[in-house]
Amino acid sequence: NVPNDITVGAQAPSYLFISISEIFASITGLEYAYTKAPASMKSIVMSIFLFTNCGGSILGFAFLPALTDPFLQYMYTILAVIAFAAACLFWYFFRHYDDDEDMGNTFHDSEDQHDEYN
Known part of the structure; x- marks a missing residue:
């Protein structure tokens, strides 16, 4: 070796x-x-x-x-394909997420913020 x-x-x-x-x-x-x-x-x-x-x-x-030497290439190829497929699915399901981002980032009067600032 x-x-x-x-x-x-x-x-x-x-x-x-x-x-x-x-x-x-x-x-x-x-x-x-x-x-x-x-x-x-x-x-x-x-x-x-x-x-x-x-x-x-x-x-x-x-x-x-x-993960032995002859199988490393297959593993990294499969991981790259899975990562690409996950990225495509993520984009498909969350492509309109930014449209509602401003409304989602508004702070509501929650109990932890109310106690901290009052």
């Missing part, structure tokens, strides 16, 4: 893009949990968001033993 000779510089861009995407996903989940959810359901919405992250990690661990 010969070890891989991939340099850290060649791996750095992929880790950079993964880090940036994780930041975007976390910020979106936090924003949705704290601006769109009612005051009594903020923790439930956040726990569902974190549970989906847990599910993705579990799937990653489950498929890890199958």
Whole structure:
């Protein structure tokens, strides 16, 4: 067995893009949990968001033993196709979401805001 000779510089861009995407996903989940959810359901919405992250990690661990050298190309191709299909479905179902965004971002007099500012 010969070890891989991939340099850290060649791996750095992929880790950079993964880090940036994780930041975007976390910020979106936090924003949705704290601006769109009612005051009594903020923790439930956040726990569902974190549970989906847990599910993705579990799937990653489950498929890890199958990732041997000849199958890596198939795995990344399948992941790219699934990600593209998910992006298309996401666009299809949420393409009109911005039309109602201004109304959804108006703050209502909820109990936590009422107690904090009065």
